[in-house]
Amino acid sequence: MKILKVRKAGHTGTLDPFAQGILVVCLNAGTKLVPFLVEEDKEYQAILHLGIETDTQDITGRIIKDNRPVRIANTQIGQAFERFQGKIMQVPPMYSALKYNGVPLYQLARKGKEIERAPREVEIKELSIVKIDSPRVFFRVVCSKGTYIRTLANDLGKYLGCGAFLEKLNRTRSGSFQLEDSVTLENLEKTSLNEVENKWIFSPSRALSSLQEITVDEEISRKLYQGKKISSSELKGKNQIFLNLNGKIKILNPQGDLIAIAEAKDHRILDLGQPVWKLLRVFNRERQEGPDGKTG
Secondary structure: OOOOOOOOEEEOOOOOOOOEEOOOEEEHHHHHHHHHHOOOOEEEEEEEEEOEEEOOOEOOOOEEEEOOOOOOOHHHHHHHHHHOOEEEEEOOOOOOOOEEOOEEHHHHHHOOOOOOOOOEEEEEEEEEEEEEEOOEEEEEEEEOOOOOHHHHHHHHHHHHOOOEEEEEEEEEEEOOEEHHHOOOHHHHHHOOHHHHHHHHOEOHHHHOOOOEEEEOOHHHHHHHHOOOOOEHHHHHHOOOOOOOOOEEEEEEOOOOOEEEEEEEOOHHHOOOOOEOEEEEEEOOHHHHOOOOOOEO
Protein backbone atom coordinates (compact mmCIF):
# COMPACT_ATOMS: atom_id res chain seq x y z
CA MET A 1 0.00 0.00 0.00
CA LYS A 2 2.86 2.39 0.79
CA ILE A 3 4.53 1.64 -2.54
CA LEU A 4 1.39 2.43 -4.54
CA LYS A 5 0.20 5.23 -2.21
CA VAL A 6 -3.33 3.85 -1.88
CA ARG A 7 -5.79 4.04 1.02
CA LYS A 8 -6.85 0.40 1.04
CA ALA A 9 -6.29 -2.86 -0.79
CA GLY A 10 -7.82 -6.32 -0.92
CA HIS A 11 -6.87 -9.58 -2.63
CA THR A 12 -8.93 -12.21 -4.44
CA GLY A 13 -7.51 -15.41 -2.95
CA THR A 14 -4.57 -16.26 -0.71
CA LEU A 15 -1.65 -18.48 -1.66
CA ASP A 16 -0.24 -21.13 0.66
CA PRO A 17 3.13 -20.10 2.19
CA PHE A 18 5.07 -22.62 0.08
CA ALA A 19 3.24 -21.68 -3.16
CA GLN A 20 4.06 -19.01 -5.71
CA GLY A 21 2.27 -17.31 -8.57
CA ILE A 22 -0.23 -14.57 -9.29
CA LEU A 23 -2.20 -12.76 -6.59
CA VAL A 24 -4.75 -10.21 -7.81
CA VAL A 25 -4.86 -7.10 -5.61
CA CYS A 26 -7.71 -4.58 -5.76
CA LEU A 27 -6.97 -0.95 -4.87
CA ASN A 28 -9.15 1.70 -3.19
CA ALA A 29 -12.66 1.66 -4.72
CA GLY A 30 -11.56 -1.35 -6.76
CA THR A 31 -11.94 -3.44 -3.59
CA LYS A 32 -15.67 -3.47 -4.47
CA LEU A 33 -14.75 -5.92 -7.24
CA VAL A 34 -13.37 -8.53 -4.81
CA PRO A 35 -16.68 -10.45 -4.33
CA PHE A 36 -16.94 -10.88 -8.11
CA LEU A 37 -13.29 -11.65 -8.87
CA VAL A 38 -13.07 -14.36 -6.19
CA GLU A 39 -15.80 -16.25 -8.08
CA GLU A 40 -13.58 -16.70 -11.13
CA ASP A 41 -11.61 -19.83 -11.99
CA LYS A 42 -7.96 -20.28 -11.08
CA GLU A 43 -5.29 -22.20 -12.94
CA TYR A 44 -2.23 -23.91 -11.46
CA GLN A 45 0.86 -25.88 -12.42
CA ALA A 46 1.84 -28.34 -9.71
CA ILE A 47 3.92 -31.36 -8.76
CA LEU A 48 2.38 -34.38 -7.05
CA HIS A 49 4.84 -36.52 -5.04
CA LEU A 50 3.70 -40.14 -4.71
CA GLY A 51 4.42 -42.49 -1.81
CA ILE A 52 4.42 -40.05 1.10
CA GLU A 53 1.64 -38.39 3.11
CA THR A 54 2.19 -35.33 5.30
CA ASP A 55 0.00 -33.75 7.97
CA THR A 56 -0.33 -30.52 5.94
CA GLN A 57 -0.81 -32.36 2.62
CA ASP A 58 2.15 -30.44 1.18
CA ILE A 59 5.95 -30.34 1.30
CA THR A 60 6.06 -28.22 4.47
CA GLY A 61 4.40 -30.87 6.64
CA ARG A 62 5.53 -33.72 8.85
CA ILE A 63 5.60 -37.16 7.23
CA ILE A 64 2.82 -39.33 8.64
CA LYS A 65 2.97 -42.22 6.13
CA ASP A 66 5.81 -43.49 3.96
CA ASN A 67 4.94 -46.06 1.31
CA ARG A 68 8.10 -45.90 -0.77
CA PRO A 69 9.13 -47.25 -3.19
CA VAL A 70 6.16 -46.51 -5.43
CA ARG A 71 5.32 -49.03 -8.13
CA ILE A 72 2.27 -47.73 -9.94
CA ALA A 73 1.79 -47.85 -13.70
CA ASN A 74 1.41 -44.60 -15.61
CA THR A 75 -1.94 -45.84 -16.92
CA GLN A 76 -3.24 -46.11 -13.34
CA ILE A 77 -2.12 -42.57 -12.60
CA GLY A 78 -3.88 -41.36 -15.74
CA GLN A 79 -7.09 -43.12 -14.72
CA ALA A 80 -6.90 -41.52 -11.28
CA PHE A 81 -6.61 -38.06 -12.83
CA GLU A 82 -9.67 -38.76 -14.98
CA ARG A 83 -11.57 -39.82 -11.87
CA PHE A 84 -11.07 -36.41 -10.22
CA GLN A 85 -12.32 -34.23 -13.07
CA GLY A 86 -15.68 -32.48 -12.85
CA LYS A 87 -17.64 -31.75 -9.68
CA ILE A 88 -16.13 -33.52 -6.69
CA MET A 89 -16.44 -33.39 -2.90
CA GLN A 90 -13.49 -32.16 -0.84
CA VAL A 91 -12.96 -32.13 2.91
CA PRO A 92 -11.09 -28.89 3.73
CA PRO A 93 -7.68 -29.57 5.31
CA MET A 94 -7.02 -28.90 8.98
CA TYR A 95 -4.10 -26.70 7.97
CA SER A 96 -6.31 -24.01 6.46
CA ALA A 97 -7.61 -20.55 7.37
CA LEU A 98 -11.19 -21.79 7.73
CA LYS A 99 -12.53 -21.04 11.19
CA TYR A 100 -14.13 -23.20 13.87
CA ASN A 101 -15.83 -21.18 16.61
CA GLY A 102 -13.85 -18.17 15.45
CA VAL A 103 -10.45 -19.94 15.59
CA PRO A 104 -8.53 -20.73 12.36
CA LEU A 105 -8.25 -24.48 11.83
CA TYR A 106 -4.47 -24.31 11.37
CA GLN A 107 -4.10 -23.00 14.92
CA LEU A 108 -6.02 -25.99 16.26
CA ALA A 109 -4.01 -28.33 14.01
CA ARG A 110 -0.75 -27.02 15.47
CA LYS A 111 -2.05 -27.97 18.91
CA GLY A 112 -2.73 -31.50 17.69
CA LYS A 113 -6.51 -31.05 17.56
CA GLU A 114 -8.63 -32.55 14.77
CA ILE A 115 -12.04 -30.99 14.02
CA GLU A 116 -14.64 -32.71 11.87
CA ARG A 117 -15.11 -30.78 8.62
CA ALA A 118 -18.07 -31.12 6.28
CA PRO A 119 -17.26 -32.01 2.65
CA ARG A 120 -17.76 -29.22 0.14
CA GLU A 121 -18.45 -29.42 -3.58
CA VAL A 122 -15.81 -27.94 -5.86
CA GLU A 123 -15.28 -28.25 -9.59
CA ILE A 124 -12.12 -29.45 -11.31
CA LYS A 125 -12.72 -28.05 -14.79
CA GLU A 126 -9.46 -29.26 -16.33
CA LEU A 127 -6.93 -31.73 -14.95
CA SER A 128 -4.12 -32.92 -17.16
CA ILE A 129 -0.79 -34.67 -16.65
CA VAL A 130 2.17 -32.81 -18.16
CA LYS A 131 4.69 -35.57 -17.47
CA ILE A 132 5.40 -38.43 -15.08
CA ASP A 133 8.87 -38.82 -13.59
CA SER A 134 8.14 -41.24 -10.74
CA PRO A 135 7.60 -40.55 -7.91
CA ARG A 136 6.67 -37.11 -9.26
CA VAL A 137 3.68 -36.25 -11.44
CA PHE A 138 3.75 -32.83 -13.09
CA PHE A 139 0.22 -31.60 -13.77
CA ARG A 140 -1.99 -28.65 -14.67
CA VAL A 141 -5.38 -27.87 -13.13
CA VAL A 142 -8.16 -25.33 -13.70
CA CYS A 143 -10.62 -25.20 -10.83
CA SER A 144 -13.43 -23.30 -9.16
CA LYS A 145 -13.05 -21.09 -6.11
CA GLY A 146 -12.58 -22.88 -2.79
CA THR A 147 -10.58 -25.76 -4.29
CA TYR A 148 -7.59 -26.95 -2.24
CA ILE A 149 -4.91 -28.31 -4.58
CA ARG A 150 -3.17 -29.79 -1.52
CA THR A 151 -6.30 -31.80 -0.79
CA LEU A 152 -6.60 -32.82 -4.44
CA ALA A 153 -3.05 -34.19 -4.22
CA ASN A 154 -3.81 -35.99 -0.97
CA ASP A 155 -7.02 -37.50 -2.39
CA LEU A 156 -5.24 -38.64 -5.55
CA GLY A 157 -2.66 -40.41 -3.39
CA LYS A 158 -5.34 -42.16 -1.36
CA TYR A 159 -7.18 -43.22 -4.51
CA LEU A 160 -3.97 -44.72 -5.89
CA GLY A 161 -3.33 -46.45 -2.55
CA CYS A 162 0.19 -45.11 -2.11
CA GLY A 163 -0.42 -41.70 -0.55
CA ALA A 164 0.88 -38.40 -1.93
CA PHE A 165 1.60 -34.79 -1.05
CA LEU A 166 1.82 -31.57 -3.03
CA GLU A 167 5.49 -30.77 -3.64
CA LYS A 168 5.15 -27.57 -5.65
CA LEU A 169 2.35 -25.17 -6.59
CA ASN A 170 2.35 -22.23 -8.99
CA ARG A 171 -0.80 -20.20 -9.71
CA THR A 172 -0.56 -19.18 -13.35
CA ARG A 173 -3.97 -17.56 -13.80
CA SER A 174 -6.69 -15.97 -11.69
CA GLY A 175 -9.77 -15.16 -13.74
CA SER A 176 -8.53 -13.13 -16.71
CA PHE A 177 -5.23 -12.23 -15.00
CA GLN A 178 -2.19 -14.14 -16.31
CA LEU A 179 1.07 -14.73 -14.44
CA GLU A 180 3.15 -13.39 -17.33
CA ASP A 181 1.37 -10.03 -17.02
CA SER A 182 2.10 -9.66 -13.29
CA VAL A 183 4.93 -7.97 -11.38
CA THR A 184 6.98 -9.11 -8.41
CA LEU A 185 7.15 -7.04 -5.23
CA GLU A 186 10.89 -6.62 -5.80
CA ASN A 187 10.35 -5.08 -9.24
CA LEU A 188 7.39 -3.06 -8.00
CA GLU A 189 9.63 -1.28 -5.50
CA LYS A 190 12.08 -0.37 -8.29
CA THR A 191 9.46 0.99 -10.71
CA SER A 192 7.98 4.48 -10.88
CA LEU A 193 4.32 4.88 -9.95
CA ASN A 194 3.45 6.10 -13.47
CA GLU A 195 5.03 3.03 -15.05
CA VAL A 196 3.29 0.73 -12.57
CA GLU A 197 -0.07 2.30 -13.41
CA ASN A 198 0.50 1.99 -17.16
CA LYS A 199 1.72 -1.62 -17.07
CA TRP A 200 0.06 -3.42 -14.20
CA ILE A 201 -3.00 -1.54 -12.98
CA PHE A 202 -6.23 -2.33 -14.79
CA SER A 203 -9.51 -0.44 -14.95
CA PRO A 204 -12.52 -2.11 -13.27
CA SER A 205 -14.00 -2.98 -16.67
CA ARG A 206 -10.81 -4.66 -17.87
CA ALA A 207 -10.48 -6.51 -14.57
CA LEU A 208 -13.89 -8.05 -15.27
CA SER A 209 -13.10 -8.91 -18.90
CA SER A 210 -14.50 -12.42 -18.47
CA LEU A 211 -18.03 -11.01 -18.03
CA GLN A 212 -20.38 -10.23 -20.88
CA GLU A 213 -20.97 -6.52 -21.28
CA ILE A 214 -23.55 -4.07 -22.54
CA THR A 215 -23.01 -0.34 -23.19
CA VAL A 216 -25.93 1.97 -22.43
CA ASP A 217 -26.56 5.62 -23.31
CA GLU A 218 -26.22 8.62 -20.99
CA GLU A 219 -29.89 8.63 -19.97
CA ILE A 220 -29.85 5.01 -18.82
CA SER A 221 -26.42 5.56 -17.27
CA ARG A 222 -27.85 8.32 -15.06
CA LYS A 223 -30.73 6.09 -14.00
CA LEU A 224 -28.35 3.25 -13.15
CA TYR A 225 -26.13 5.53 -11.06
CA GLN A 226 -29.33 6.39 -9.14
CA GLY A 227 -30.08 2.68 -8.69
CA LYS A 228 -33.25 2.79 -10.80
CA LYS A 229 -34.73 -0.26 -12.51
CA ILE A 230 -34.51 -0.50 -16.30
CA SER A 231 -37.21 -2.42 -18.17
CA SER A 232 -36.64 -4.58 -21.21
CA SER A 233 -38.93 -2.39 -23.30
CA GLU A 234 -36.87 0.69 -22.37
CA LEU A 235 -33.69 -0.90 -23.68
CA LYS A 236 -35.39 -2.19 -26.82
CA GLY A 237 -36.85 1.23 -27.45
CA LYS A 238 -33.31 2.60 -27.57
CA ASN A 239 -32.17 -0.18 -29.90
CA GLN A 240 -29.76 -1.56 -27.31
CA ILE A 241 -28.05 -4.77 -28.40
CA PHE A 242 -28.95 -7.64 -26.08
CA LEU A 243 -26.41 -10.21 -27.34
CA ASN A 244 -26.95 -13.41 -25.34
CA LEU A 245 -27.20 -11.72 -21.97
CA ASN A 246 -27.63 -14.26 -19.21
CA GLY A 247 -26.03 -14.48 -15.77
CA LYS A 248 -23.59 -11.87 -14.43
CA ILE A 249 -22.85 -8.99 -16.80
CA LYS A 250 -21.07 -5.65 -16.63
CA ILE A 251 -22.80 -2.45 -17.74
CA LEU A 252 -20.73 0.38 -19.24
CA ASN A 253 -21.51 4.01 -19.99
CA PRO A 254 -20.73 5.53 -23.45
CA GLN A 255 -17.19 6.39 -22.26
CA GLY A 256 -16.51 2.73 -21.44
CA ASP A 257 -16.55 3.21 -17.66
CA LEU A 258 -18.03 0.48 -15.47
CA ILE A 259 -21.42 1.60 -14.14
CA ALA A 260 -22.68 -1.58 -12.55
CA ILE A 261 -22.57 -5.35 -12.30
CA ALA A 262 -25.92 -7.07 -12.72
CA GLU A 263 -27.59 -10.46 -12.98
CA ALA A 264 -29.26 -10.60 -16.39
CA LYS A 265 -32.26 -12.69 -17.39
CA ASP A 266 -32.30 -14.81 -20.53
CA HIS A 267 -33.03 -12.27 -23.27
CA ARG A 268 -35.04 -14.84 -25.27
CA ILE A 269 -37.77 -15.04 -22.64
CA LEU A 270 -37.90 -11.42 -21.52
CA ASP A 271 -41.07 -9.90 -20.18
CA LEU A 272 -40.87 -6.42 -21.68
CA GLY A 273 -42.57 -4.89 -18.67
CA GLN A 274 -40.12 -6.33 -16.15
CA PRO A 275 -36.57 -5.23 -15.24
CA VAL A 276 -34.03 -6.66 -17.67
CA TRP A 277 -31.56 -7.35 -14.87
CA LYS A 278 -31.05 -7.32 -11.12
CA LEU A 279 -28.41 -4.82 -10.03
CA LEU A 280 -25.73 -6.41 -7.84
CA ARG A 281 -23.40 -3.43 -7.46
CA VAL A 282 -23.51 0.17 -8.72
CA PHE A 283 -20.24 2.12 -8.80
CA ASN A 284 -19.83 5.78 -7.90
CA ARG A 285 -19.50 7.98 -10.98
CA GLU A 286 -16.86 10.28 -9.51
CA ARG A 287 -14.55 7.33 -8.81
CA GLN A 288 -14.21 6.37 -12.47
CA GLU A 289 -11.39 8.88 -13.01
CA GLY A 290 -7.71 8.34 -12.17
CA PRO A 291 -6.06 5.38 -10.42
CA ASP A 292 -8.88 4.95 -7.91
CA GLY A 293 -10.92 1.85 -8.34
CA LYS A 294 -8.34 -0.07 -10.31
CA THR A 295 -7.00 -3.58 -9.96
CA GLY A 296 -3.41 -4.76 -10.12
